[in-house]
Amino acid sequence: MLDLLHDVIFDYTLRNVALGSALLGIVGGVLGSFAVLRRQGLLGDALAHTALPGICLAFMLTGLRTPLVLMAGAAITGWIGTLIIIKVVQDTRISEDSALGIVLSVFFGIGIVLLTYIQQSNNANQAGLDRYLFGQAATLVQSHVITMAVLGGAALLCVALLFKEFKLLSFDPEFAASIGFPVGKLNVLLTSLIVIAVVIGLQTVGVVLMAAMLVGPAAAARQWTNRLSVMLGLAALFGAAAGVSGAMISVTASRLPTGPMVILCMTAIVIVSLLFAPERGLVWDAVRQRSSRRRILQGGPG
Amino acid sequence: MNAEQTILLTGVFAASSCALVGSFLVLRKMAMMADAISHAILPGLVLAYFLANGPNLVFGVLGASLAGLTTVFLVEGLQRTGRVKSDAAIGIVFPALFALGTFMISRYFANVHLDADAVLFGEIAFAPFDRLIVAGVDYGSQPMIVLGAITVLNLALILFFYKELKVATFDPGLAAAIGFSPVMLHYGLMTAVSMTTVGAFSAVGAILVVALMIVPAATAYLLTDRLALMIGLSVGSGVVSAVSGYYLAVLIDVSISGMMTVTAGALFGLAALFSPSHGLVARAIRRSKLRERFAADLLVMHLSHHRTAAETFDSLAAELNWSPSWLERVVNRSTQEDTIQVESEAVRLTDNGRLAADRIAASLEPAR
Structure with missing residues (x-):
């Protein structure tokens, strides 16, 4: 244990992995909280899948594998995907869940077509694009972490500055509109920030499981508190804990992909929170029910 | 039957079986449940592989169907606790099960031919080489036969329970009142979705199964208000995407299943823009x-x-x-x-x- 701690601080790879996944957990936790409160948990899933063609296109156009370039591509197609979802839901009879499913699967299909196109064009530099599917935290280097920190820091700064606005938007959008908040613009901004969180996570947890990094920490944190500010803090903490522990397991035990390990750690946190959180925990629910049933049956003081 | 015909027919069967159940998913607003099921069957498959000591058709179908139903059960149970909303419940359950599946694979089956990439993408081009051999007799391409059987099964299910499904989809309250059990129909449909997913994903992969279920059905939903016609149109547009996707993929030498999704998406785009009744242009x-x-x-x-x-x-x-x-x-x-x-x-x-x-x-x- 102490050895691992020593390595995290002094070993170059481990330090980057720990920092990278902690960053992802914090940013994903905070922005995911808003997504979950607005019942848009699955938007993150769709956005993550729309990133795949963006990554491929960015690589095809520039020939570079620099994370910043690929992230930019991912963000652009993520954006286009979001716009299509909004347009389809607003202006056709297609419901939101179908729109999410359509955009998610069609963009992913385009991504696979592009991926196979890149592979058959036999570009020696292409190796490694498919690591964005499941994430490979071990390949994080310092410059990636710095990129992630800058992007994530900017997103968190936005949330800090617009905390009041985002809070109102999440709980009572009609009231927000009635007192003159630019609800449409705030909506677009919040969704764009979620795109950033997704993009940060691509290299660590990958496209397929990114949804859980947005939903999991937020859903777990929600069980412990009724205050938004506390929930954001807890979600960041849970996200970081799952990110770091999952990444560490994946890096130290060979051949375990990072994404699934992070998600399994996240799931454990969610289960514990659902069962044992004070007040909302399901276990306390059962205990309360039992004792009140006994009281009623015994006809004691109620 | 040559390889090309086998691949085409496999694609046509995959598209038809998916479109048949997909119509009901779109109408019942359960598209993302299909996404969840298609990911979550991975641990079921791994377990089946483990129990049968290798790839086994019957075990695979059973294991994956069980995993699919478990997903539905977990998502709905989580929702019922009132602690999380439906979108969050889906977003928690399927990544957890998929992660469990990939973990099991990389931990215990790292050296065998069962990897998560194959689950995600599938490879329909291998369909002709995967033979169904029973007691030494070669009956033909296994994915093709399995998908053909699932298509027939789904068609039979819909024809047999058409009235019940229709009422339960459009008016669950009425369905319950006149004595159809919406819960039974719901789980029946979910079983069909799970089995179809298992059958189709070896050919087209988990995520593209979602495409074949949702996209053609949504296309049809933009074109008609009649259920029977919608089912027909969704099968039709699914088959058109499968066939045209195949030829386009061969032409530019890319993933066949990926191209099928792209053509399905293109058909949806055309319908969304130009449908005479519900298209954006007509609306404008x-x-x-x-x-x-x-x-x-x-x-x-x-x-x-x-x-x-x-x-x-x-x-x-x-x-x-x-x-x-x-x-x-x-x-x-x-x-x-x-x-x-x-x-x-x-x-x-x-x-x-x-x-x-x-x-x-x-x-x-x-x-x-």
């Missing part, structure tokens, strides 16, 4: 016609209220706050309808226009 045209109609009525009413003073183009534009070009368009339309006439810059109602104004006013009166 309808809106602009309605806007013009409303403006013409407004002009007639306005003139009938200002009968004393003669209105000019300038005064009308100012009072109605209309741009000159829009005013001209509305005036032209109204002149054609013979409700107004223009004499040396002055705009007046005709007799016909006064009648029209009365009619509009009467229609605005609250009913007595």
